[in-house]
Amino acid sequence: MATSDALRYTRIPLTHGSGAIPAVGFGTLIPDPVATRQATKTALEVGFRHLDCAERYRNEDAVGDAMQSAFKAGAIRRGDIFVTTKLWNTNHRPERVRPAFDASCRRLQVDYVDCYLIHTPFAFQPGDEQDPRDERGKVIYDSGVTLAETWQALERLVDDGRCRSIGLSDVTLEKVREIVAVARIKPAAVQVESHPYLPEWDLLEFCREHGIVLLAFAALGHGLDPKLVDDPVITDIAGRVHKTPAQVALAWAVQRGTAFLTTSTKPEYIRQNFAISTLPEDAMREIREDIRTNVRFNAVVASGVPGFIPRAG
Structure with missing residues (x-):
């Protein structure tokens, strides 16, 4: 087992891609570009080496600025950072995939992306409007493209060398099975x-069987009710191991074999979220067996509309 201080530096080798993904990742879903730039800069200074981005977040340029600032300071090189970004729903048609990927690279100011994910398995009406709606306010979906066709376009990005691995996001186990069955290049990660x-134990087991990394977002429940960090099982363990409840939940994520993403604009929380330590086995068992609450906070898997991203702006 890893020593307590080593847990935060865990890297998971990619079976279906090159390199290894840092298990401790920083998510960049932060609405304000100035806050994005500062939070990303802080995350890199603290020790985060995985940045999770997306075209849909509309702040890739701010993340790119923060990375360039770190590179110029000389402490970090591009090869030290694992950069993930995502193809948005309006760009699922194969002819739109490469231009969308190239645009993300330009905004992020990188020559390659470590992992490129299909943001959701739902195709929206192609175009510049990221949230296309009809006169009744309903999402306009695109029935002219299949998920498999979009996946094949991502495979071609890998063939060209600027995309080191590909994966899926906001999916059900059924959708992951569907792609694994037809993929020439299997998903490296599923977010x-x-x-x-x-806990998504069934999906995690499938991912283990197929050499896919499960990458957990909203690893702390996104601060919504019921609050995960107030759960008595979590708080009791936190008191025993002298860590915050958040650190307990994040350590659990790494120890069970997943990678995770956490987001904050507060330097104190960014530091705490990185400073995780190995939990004793009895704590891992308690979290699995004694927590009875079961809740999904984001309904994106049912509609393709992210619950954490405001429609406006």
Whole structure:
């Protein structure tokens, strides 16, 4: 087992891609570009080496600025950072995939991306409007493209060398099975909401069988009610191991073999979220067996509309 201080530096080798993904990741879903730039800069200074981005977040340029600032300071090189970004729903048609990927690279100011994910398995009407709606306010979906066709376009990005691995996001186990069955290049990672209130054990087992990394977003429940960090099982363990409840939940994520993402604009929380330590086995068992709450905070898997991203702006 890793020593307590080593847990935060865990890297998971990619079976279906090159390199290894840092298990401790920083999510960049932060609405304000100035806050994004500062939080990303702080995350890199603290020790985060995985940045999770997306075209849909509309702040890739701010993340790119923060990375360039770190590179110029000389402490970090591009090869030290694992950069993930995502193809948005309006760009699922194969002819739109490469231009969308190239645009993300330009905004992020990188020559390559370590992992490129299909943001959701739902195709929206192609175009510049990221949230296309009809006159009744309903999402306009695109029935002219299949998920498999979009996946094949991502495979071609890997063939060209500027995309080192590809994966899926906001998907159900059924959708992951569907792609694994037809893929020439298998998903390297699958990003889904997961935390002690939504452990996704079946999906994790499937991912293990197929050499896929499960990457957990909303690893702390996104601060929504019921609050994961107030759960008595978590708080009791936190008191025993002298860590915060958040650190307990994040350590649990790494120790069970997943990678996680956490987001904050507060330097104190960014530091704490990185400073995780190995939990004793009895704590891991308690989290699995004694927590009875089961809740999904983000309904994106049912509609393709992210619950944490405001429609406006």
